[in-house]
Amino acid sequence: MSTTPTNHTSSAFATRLDGPAPEVDVSLDLVKRGLMAAPVLIALCAVIWGGDGAFSSLYGVGLILVNFALSAGLIAVTARISLGLMMGAVLFGYLIRLGLVFAAVLLVRDAAWISLPALGATIIITHLGLLGWELKYLAISLAHPGLKPHRAPNHR
Amino acid sequence: MEALAILAAAPTPADLKSIEAAGSAGYAYGLAAIGPALGIGFLVGKSVEAMARQPEAAGMVRTTMFLGIAFTEALALIGFVVFILLKFA
Numbered sequence: 001m002s003t004t005p006t007n008h009t010s011s012a013f014a015t016r017l018d019g020p021a022p023e024v025d026v027s028l029d030l031v032k033r034g035l036m037a038a039p040v041l042i043a044l045c046a047v048i049w050g051g052d053g054a055f056s057s058l059y060g061v062g063l064i065l066v067n068f069a070l071s072a073g074l075i076a077v078t079a080r081i082s083l084g085l086m087m088g089a090v091l092f093g094y095l096i097r098l099g100l101v102f103a104a105v106l107l108v109r110d111a112a113w114i115s116l117p118a119l120g121a122t123i124i125i126t127h128l129g130l131l132g133w134e135l136k137y138l139a140i141s142l143a144h145p146g147l148k149p150h151r152a153p154n155h156r
Numbered sequence: 157m158e159a160l161a162i163l164a165a166a167p168t169p170a171d172l173k174s175i176e177a178a179g180s181a182g183y184a185y186g187l188a189a190i191g192p193a194l195g196i197g198f199l200v201g202k203s204v205e206a207m208a209r210q211p212e213a214a215g216m217v218r219t220t221m222f223l224g225i226a227f228t229e230a231l232a233l234i235g236f237v238v239f240i241l242l243k244f245a
Contacts, residue, residue, distance in 0.1 A: 015211060019214065020215065083204045140220060
């Protein structure tokens with residue numbers, strides 16, 4: 001039995017993926033869960049750091065959700081063109097997104113309503129918390145490469 | 157002339173402390189960004205290889221890659237938070 005691929009022209013530069021983009025579904029689900037968790041985080045920061053903490057937490061949650069959406073959007077758009085471009089876009093996208101987060105924080109660092117410890121704590125907790133939470137809802141199988149399928153209600 | 161006088165003046169202990177804090181913050185952010193950058197490069201390289209070899213599994217690989225990138229990026233974000241707390245707080 002031969003395992004040699006029949007298509008000898010396939011390469012990372014020539015291959016492009018026209019199918020559905022599971023990372024967009026995952027990132028939209030992350031955004032949905034982020035919006036669900038945001039009031040709790042904001043309330044917690046308001047209790048610890050006051051009103052400034054609440055505004056900073058809101059800003060931090062927004063920053064992380066935009067970061068997730070940008071990351072998924074970049075992969076989805078470039079994968080339709082070529083895998084080589086996707087690789088370049090992900091690597092440079094990492095630098096650009098870090099730069100955007102840095103610029104977003106620089107922009108507000110002197111604002112009257114900002115509390116940097118609250119913003120920092122929110123950035124870390126939201127990012128890791130949402131990713132950990134999302135793992136519960138992922139299928140990652142050939143049939144369902146992204147999210148687990150919704151189960152039909154059990155009628156008895 | 158005023159600028160030259162400022163440059164010629166010896167730094168005060170407070171100035172030295174703030175210079176050291178800025179240097180430490182820069183090192184923290186720079187070093188924290190190098191590790192995840194290497195990790196993401198390796199992760200994406202291997203994912204692209206897997207997708208080119210087995211396009212039917214591309215969806216699965218892309219989801220795993222997206223999550224891997226996000227988890228790896230958390231390390232850089234932790235470094236960034238340490239940076240903003242050292243530099244601006």
